[in-house]
Amino acid sequence: MKNKKSNDSFIRKIYKNVKSLLLTLLVVFLISSSIVGASKVPTGSMEKTILVGDFMLINKFIFDISTPRDIPYTNIALPHIKFPSFDEPEKGDIIVFQFPGYQNELEPQKIEYWVKRCVGEPGDTISIYNNVLYVNGDEFPIPPHIHYSLDQSESMNQIFPSNSGWKKDFYGPLVIPKKGERIQLTLENIYKYKTLINRELEGDFVKTNDNKIFIKGNETDFYTIQKDYYFMVGDNRDNSLDSRYWGFVPRDKIIGTPIFIYWSWNSDIPFSDFFRLLGSVRLDRIGKIVH
Known part of the structure; x- marks a missing residue:
């Protein structure tokens, strides 16, 4: 007993x-x-502001108060509820967002969170001339750690929107869509809006036939934008796969903003070589405020 x-x-x-x-x-x-989260930087698109191997604490409370969007370390999305946010993203903010997909994808192949600098808000006009970025005709302030690299990612082979004839350093002008805006659709500009409209309507609904445009089978030459959008560019502009290549970021994909770097080392060193990896710790970056 x-x-x-x-x-x-x-x-x-x-x-x-x-x-x-x-x-x-x-x-x-x-x-x-x-509320808060951690994020590892896997690419050099934000050098020298953020380095590969930096681990950052993310403030999600400011832009995205919501229930969990996905199960961490999986590609499983969760139905989530969004609540009113405390603030809105602004030009110059470094933003963490859920990658919306490449310019011809209805949905991305996997759930990824990217970090870029917001350079354009809803309704702004973006243009780049000789690698100088302009927003609404004014030169965009150069971030303190902006970096120009001679390297070019192999995946940067198609500028958004397709068939525009633009280049990464001679780009636009491009107007960022704004919620409630009624845009006129033509055969010349439909390639700019096709994926955006399909994503908003959650299906492959935009078609062209006999020089006419159809949405959900109905002929039309207008569409009312349902969401606000933003334009993101990496501080390492010559080696950044950003909005110039895949398009706009909808407001509901914006997650938060980095607060500070809590850990940093050379992530190119494999974990199996632990002592060399430990020796690569960048003590001068730990505690650094991200801006």
């Missing part, structure tokens, strides 16, 4: 500990998904 009571007590103790651990993990998951 004594042994049975002892076993029951042991099982109850394990149950309570497991229950407590699962509850703690759930709370951490909800907080990290909804």
Whole structure:
């Protein structure tokens, strides 16, 4: 009888500990998904502002108060509820956002979170002349750590919008769509809006036939934009796969903004070479405010 009571007590103790651990993990998951989170920088598109191997704490509370969007470390999206945010993204902000997909994709192949600088808000006009960025005709302030690289990513082989004839350093002018804006559709500009409209309507609904434009089978030459959009560019402009190549970022894909770097090392070194990896820690970057 004594042994049975002892076993029951042991099982109850394990149950309570497991229950407590699962509850703690759930709370951490909800907080990290909804209020603050961590992000690793995998590419050099924001050098020298943010380096490959930087780990950043992300403020999600400012732009995106919501229930979790996905299960971490998986490609499983979750139905989520958004709540009113405290602020809106502005030109010059460094933004963490869910990649909306390449310019001809209805949905991205996998869930990814990217970091770029917001250079254009809804309704702004973007243009680049001789690698100088202009917003509404005014030269965009050069970020303090902007970097120009001679390297070019192999995936940067098609400018958005397709058939525009633009280049990464001679680009636009391009007007960023704004919620409620009624745009006129023509055979000349439909390539600019086709993917955007299909994403808003959640299906492959835009068609052209006999020099006419159809949306959901109905002939039309107008469309009312349903969301606000933003234009993102990396500080390492010559080696950044950004809005110049794949298009606009809808407001509901914006997650937050980096606060500071809490860890940094050379992520090119494999984890199997742990001591060399540990020796690459960049102590001067830990605690650095991201701006």
